[in-house]
Amino acid sequence: MALNLDFSFLTSDVIKANLVSTFEYSVQLTAVAAVAGTLLGTLIALMRLSSQPALQRFARVYVDLLRSVPLVMVILWFFLLIPSGFYSTIAGSFGDAHRPELAAVITFTFFEAAYYSEIMRAGIQSVPRGQVFAGYAVGMTYAQCMRLVVLPQAFRNMLPVLLTQTVVLFQDTSLVYAIGASDWLKGFQTVGNLFNRPAEMYLLAAAGYFVISFSLSMLVRRLQAKIQIIR
Amino acid sequence: MSDLLAQIKDSATLMCTSIDDPTVYPSCFAPGKGDMTYLQWMLHGWGWTLLVALVALVIALGVGMVIGVMRTLPNKAAVLFGEAWSELFRNVPVLVQLFIWAFVLPEIFPVLKQVSYATLACVGLGLFTSARVAQQVKAGIATIPKGQRYAGLAMGLTLAQTYRYVLLPVGLRVVLPTLTSESMNIIKNSSVAYAISVPELIWTSIQAGEQTSAHGTMYFVATIFYVISALAINRLAVFIERRTRLSTAMGGK
Numbered sequence: 001m002a003l004n005l006d007f008s009f010l011t012s013d014v015i016k017a018n019l020v021s022t023f024e025y026s027v028q029l030t031a032v033a034a035v036a037g038t039l040l041g042t043l044i045a046l047m048r049l050s051s052q053p054a055l056q057r058f059a060r061v062y063v064d065l066l067r068s069v070p071l072v073m074v075i076l077w078f079f080l081l082i083p084s085g086f087y088s089t090i091a092g093s094f095g096d097a098h099r100p101e102l103a104a105v106i107t108f109t110f111f112e113a114a115y116y117s118e119i120m121r122a123g124i125q126s127v128p129r130g131q132v133f134a135g136y137a138v139g140m141t142y143a144q145c146m147r148l149v150v151l152p153q154a155f156r157n158m159l160p161v162l163l164t165q166t167v168v169l170f171q172d173t174s175l176v177y178a179i180g181a182s183d184w185l186k187g188f189q190t191v192g193n194l195f196n197r198p199a200e201m202y203l204l205a206a207a208g209y210f211v212i213s214f215s216l217s218m219l220v221r222r223l224q225a226k227i228q229i230i231r
Numbered sequence: 232m233s234d235l236l237a238q239i240k241d242s243a244t245l246m247c248t249s250i251d252d253p254t255v256y257p258s259c260f261a262p263g264k265g266d267m268t269y270l271q272w273m274l275h276g277w278g279w280t281l282l283v284a285l286v287a288l289v290i291a292l293g294v295g296m297v298i299g300v301m302r303t304l305p306n307k308a309a310v311l312f313g314e315a316w317s318e319l320f321r322n323v324p325v326l327v328q329l330f331i332w333a334f335v336l337p338e339i340f341p342v343l344k345q346v347s348y349a350t351l352a353c354v355g356l357g358l359f360t361s362a363r364v365a366q367q368v369k370a371g372i373a374t375i376p377k378g379q380r381y382a383g384l385a386m387g388l389t390l391a392q393t394y395r396y397v398l399l400p401v402g403l404r405v406v407l408p409t410l411t412s413e414s415m416n417i418i419k420n421s422s423v424a425y426a427i428s429v430p431e432l433i434w435t436s437i438q439a440g441e442q443t444s445a446h447g448t449m450y451f452v453a454t455i456f457y458v459i460s461a462l463a464i465n466r467l468a469v470f471i472e473r474r475t476r477l478s479t480a481m482g483g484k
Binding site: 065067068069070071072073076077080081171172174175177178185198199202203205206209210213214217 | 319334419
């Protein structure tokens with residue numbers, strides 16, 4: 001045992017410069033990918049359950065392909081394939097200066113949609129068929145029936161699973177390392193390199209991710225217990 | 232259309248080219264020992280991916296089984312240890328865990344400096360996955376009615392014998408399908424080992440991409456290899472599930 005931990009170099013200036021905005025970025029990435037991914041995922045789940053064979057096939061290929069390839073591979077693919085002019089088109093000079101960060105947001109949205117769609121599919125299938133018939137019987141269209149009857153229940157039934165997936169997503173954002181985006185982990189690494197103290201910073205990174213993921217999963221568990229009582 | 236065909240032909244030629252000089256081998260495999268084509272290099276990377284995944288899976292199953300059983304024992308300390316283990320390895324990103332195995336633990340335990348990063352990646356990935364396996368083993372044992380445990384103990388079996396002959400044979404069979412999906416996950420997660428320079432598929436495709444400026448071609452080949460791995464695991468999972476299904480369970484024979 002020969003590790004002398006020394007955190008004295010961690011002044012509030014160092015933290016402010018390296019660990020605050022990068023943390024905000026990781027949280028933003030998680031939030032955007034979770035919301036947009038759930039919306040896109042719901043759309044894909046509806047395609048998968050539709051009666052159109054072409055839509056069904058598209059949804060199945062989309063989900064199966066993204067779920068059989070590692071996230072790192074998908075991150076590399078998106079960064080390679082998104083044309084460099086795209087970033088300035090959507091966000092001007094800011095976009096041009098933050099290519100990896102923007103690419104990560106797009107990648108995670110499309111990648112997580114595959115996982116969220118499987119959850120939403122299970123959620124939609126958990127709603128009794130009779131409710132759809134009841135919706136049609138009172139004169140609702142397919143879209144109304146989905147929007148007003150099926151999806152709200154599917155979403156509520158699956159909320160704990162969706163949130164658990166989001167905790168996993170938060171941990172996975174660290175993989176943007178592959179394209180050098182400035183996320184929280186990168187912030188820890190930058191400080192580690194700056195003061196030649198990588199061991200301290202990796203341990204601190206582990207502690208940071210642990211505290212956030214652990215407290216979030218505890219909250220999810222509590223929510224789950226609450227929802228179970230309601231039903 | 233002809234553009235695309237030409238591009239495919241170029242990519243195929245590139246894969247059959249030696250990684251050291253511009254020689255193109257018609258068979259796509261360099262004859263000598265000292266030389267190899269890009270295709271061979273990528274296959275080599277695929278081999279590393281599968282090797283790391285397999286070793287990590289063995290570690291994950293062994294450790295995960297022990298931790299999972301601990302979480303069901305009538306001993307508070309064992310349960311607490313098991314839960315702490317699971318939470319620790321589940322709530323830290325796998326990339327951070329591998330960095331700690333490669334760059335922090337060797338500072339604390341100098342013995343680890345002699346261990347290769349590939350070995351550390353296997354251990355790191357194995358322990359990361361052990362937390363998930365433990366969760367499933369625990370859930371599997373929890374599906375068995377409590378009466379079976381009591382019956383075993385009442386017959387005079389020791390606790391160890393009750394697990395060995397009563398609980399584990401049923402519990403493990405119940406969780407087997409989820410364990411095969413875990414082996415699929417471990418192949419995907421092994422890709423993270425590229426970050427500590429283990430020469431697996433991702434690492435190889437990045438290196439080969441840099442060397443040839445043909446990133447797309449290398450990523451494409453790597454993606455194909457990952458998809459083939461996933462399909463193979465999928466087939467294997469169906470087969471194993473059919474072989475081990477309990478005749479008394481729903482959908483049994």
